[in-house]
Amino acid sequence: MVTSIRINNSTLELVEGDITLQAVDAIVNAANSALSGGGGVDGAIHRAGGIAIMAECRKIGRCPAGTAIITTAGQLPCKYVIHTVGPVYGGGNRGEAALLASSYRSSLTLAKEHGFKSVAFPSISTGVYSYPVEEAAAIALRTVVDFLKTEPSKIELLRFVLFSGADFKTYSTVLGRLNK
Numbered sequence: 001m002v003t004s005i006r007i008n009n010s011t012l013e014l015v016e017g018d019i020t021l022q023a024v025d026a027i028v029n030a031a032n033s034a035l036s037g038g039g040g041v042d043g044a045i046h047r048a049g050g051i052a053i054m055a056e057c058r059k060i061g062r063c064p065a066g067t068a069i070i071t072t073a074g075q076l077p078c079k080y081v082i083h084t085v086g087p088v089y090g091g092g093n094r095g096e097a098a099l100l101a102s103s104y105r106s107s108l109t110l111a112k113e114h115g116f117k118s119v120a121f122p123s124i125s126t127g128v129y130s131y132p133v134e135e136a137a138a139i140a141l142r143t144v145v146d147f148l149k150t151e152p153s154k155i156e157l158l159r160f161v162l163f164s165g166a167d168f169k170t171y172s173t174v175l176g177r178l179n180k
């Protein structure tokens with residue numbers, strides 16, 4: 001299933017799937033601030049991409065929540081991996097929303113600076129970091145729509161790759177609401 005809308009010269013697309021299979025310019029990883037690898041999408045990306053990604057992460061060292069860095073994609077079908085760190089959800093009153101928006105913006109700023117045409121995002125912070133999916137989807141979609149509307153870039157395709165049918169449905173519903 002695919003949902004998509006046009007924003008200026010870009011397509012914002014929602015799909016259900018595995019982000020490690022995406023042949024885009026950059027996929028975004030939901031990393032931790034030590035860039036040390038882990039479970040979830042981070043584990044899947046390092047497993048599929050091989051050791052070259054971790055070697056670059058070690059050189060870079062750290063990535064505070066709300067910021068992003070970029071590495072090679074190793075053996076993945078995409079060209080680069082943008083690693084960002086979302087907030088750990090602690091009830092919603094600890095600046096989580098601003099940090100989550102900043103993760104998406106920082107990732108898109110790197111994509112813009114590199115002249116990428118296609119970028120794929122997972123649902124940052126909604127797994128191990130426990131951000132409620134509907135709240136996170138509203139922030140994620142609002143932030144990327146604002147970016148595409150206000151920041152001139154070469155990005156033609158911005159794809160959310162949702163790992164479950166339930167997450168795909170939630171993101172689709174929230175996008176429909178936003179788009180009214």
Ligand code: AR6
Nearest residue numbers: 018019030032038039040041042044125126127128129163
């Ligand atoms: N493709 C797309 N989405 C995926 C994939 C995949 N292959 N695998 C999992 N997801 P999480 P977080 C979804 O936990 O909450 C790591 O240990 C998953 O179903 O990966 O930001 C890091 O090292 C969920 O919807 O990221 C950090 O310590 C979404 O990706 C911590 O987890 C995000 O879940 C980051 O936690």
